[in-house]
Amino acid sequence: MANNPSHDIAVVGAGIIGVACALRLAQQGLRVVVIDQQAPGHGASFGNAGHLATEQVFPIADVSILKRLPAMLMDPMGPLRLDWKYLPRALPWFTRLLLNLRPEPFRKTVAGLRALNESSLDAWQQLLADIQRPDLLKVDGSLLVFERAESRQAIEALQTRLRQQQVPIDYWRAEAIRETAPQLSERLQGGLFFPRTGHFLDPYQVVVALVEAARACGVGFVQQQVQGGHVQEHGVALLTGSGELKARRVLIACGAHSAKLTAALTGKNVPLDTERGYHLMLPQEHHRLPFPVTSLERKFIMTPMSEGLRLAGTVEFAGLERPANMARAWQLQRLSQGLFHNDLNADGATPWMGFRPSLPDSLPVIDQVCNGKVLLAFGHQHLGLTQAAVTAQMVARLVSPTLPSQLIDLPDIAPYALDRF
Structure with missing residues (x-):
């Protein structure tokens, strides 16, 4: 296969974005191969929060990040941390981040x-229906709670901004929270409920199900590291x-590792960095919450899954x-203390870290360049799972613009173009 030039599209990246795109492209009758040095779904897609976060329309940073910078550098357990040893490399990226807050x-x-x-939930429901696995997603909303009376003003301001x-x-008042999630502490003052959100019972199994469907459509999977490449007259090598792999087109969808290959194929240096995200999986906790719950003050999320609470x-x-600092994962268990009548059971808990x-x-790159030979779908930050299905449809439309978009209104591609950098 390494020397087979007959692939229509080679997808670099076997995470949720790459696999969803590969499936949609194969459903159009294209010959697709997926390449990744890891098995499918073993990168960031394995350990994400599992929350279909359609409500998160604001970037994670705002102008207050300047005031928080000293704490970010000094507090190794803070919710938003910048490793001071990484600061020189991160400074250009953070400068651009601040300019984008204008x-x-x-x-x-x-x-x-x-x-x-806005299109993500419908796209996911359609994709899971197509592979006959709607059971993987529960669309029952999510809740953002607050504990301190002085946080009420911030919650109301956020509610106004989101409604806009x-x-x-x-x-939701405190009474509604206690009625729906009775194991949560009575110290909670209230919260915001988002009915058009959902959660996946096992994010890794979502990738597995998509891989099975993709294989059934003829998609091949190669576990190899892509070390480089170049655009040729009739395609991409x-x-x-194990050697060269040739295809008529390539889709770069390898997440935080996409910058180097993008530069090699397009000549464009993309300002891509990584948010290192941590989780702690609690296998003893299966019935604490009916849906994902986020704490405003503590700044973390708890998602019920088939294997426990994440x-x-x-x-x-x-x-x-840099190596993972798993103390940050264990810090999540300490953050949960006081949010329930009885503290969570951490017996058998497993920590994890991945690269977002x-x-x-805060926008992804979704585009085609080099006369259509190079497709791009990366940079989704902490919304990769949320936006994977709609991204796959957008990529499929780039490749075959005359095909119907399966009754979903897809976003215009312009805001996600590579040439914005």
């Missing part, structure tokens, strides 16, 4: 996130550990090379 760029970011998120963006939202949500900027691909304007 009113007009910020408005474009919110519009771009909103456009993707047409995000479906309800304010990728250099792998605690996730911290962000660390330390690059791709982030661009300074």
